[in-house]
Amino acid sequence: NAGVMQNPRHLVRRRGQEARLRCSPMKGHSHVYWYRQLPEEGLKFMVYLQKENIIDESGMPKERFSAEFPKEGPSILRIQQVVRGDSAAYFCASSPRGQINQPQHFGDGTRLSIL
Amino acid sequence: QKEVEQNSGPLSVPEGAIASLNCTYSDRGSQSFFWYRQYSGKSPELIMFIYSNGDKEDGRFTAQLNKASQYVSLLIRDSQPSDSATYLCAVIALSGGYQKVTFGIGTKLQVIP
Secondary structure: OOOOEEEOOEEEEOOOOOEEEEEEOOOOOOEEEEEEEOOOOOEEEEEEEEOOEEEEOOOOOOOOEEEEOOOOOOEEEEEOOOOHHHOEEEEEEEEOOOOOOOOOEEOOOEEEEEO | OOOEEOOOOOEEEEOOOOEEEEEEEOOOOOOEEEEEEEOOOOOOEEEEEEOOOEEEEEOOEEEEEEOOOOEEEEEEOOOOHHHOEEEEEEEEEEEOOEEEEEEOOOEEEEEEO
16 A cells, blocks of 8 residues: 555543554655544644654644654654543645645544543 | 635535535635545545646546636536535645645535435
8 A cells, every 4th residue: 555654543542641643654755744633623734744854833732742754764743641632533644745736645544532 | 814715514416416616715825726525534535636727627527716716616517425525625835935735624515316
């Protein structure tokens, strides 16, 4: 499967624990985007990364949330001390370049549930 | 003011009819426009993109762009029950030297058999 790979597909955490969501972009893609989607709501942009760089994190909550895209390995979205309000679907998308005509391709998402 | 606006719906059309989905955007510098389809519980799937004013057709789908009016639409001809999904409009502009993508809230389409 050469598509965007996200894991885990489902993640259950108790309040106060940490959640780590992983995203491997499509082969040849070097740009990664993270979105959050609540039930019956639209996609909310969180962060845009290139390898080893955060380009735009204007959609990231200021506390508890962080993201990285290391030189080797997948992009990681990390949520510390999770709360019930963090329950959502988190989607990762990738594109080959940050050019104006390159669409984003989405992974299947991680459904995060907080008990 | 929302940057990309869509009517959340639901938009109900009978099977075989034309479904018309609309999207307006506020950034006049926007240059690329994408339509995604999202089935309930699934990830968004790219179905159409358009960059130039006018119409672009792909099978039963036609995307229409009018940059002067800041308006992009998606027409689905011969609507099928399997077209029932939420359709997301995505608008891309260059901001600070990089691609900034803004999604609308999505329009829920229901095709009635």
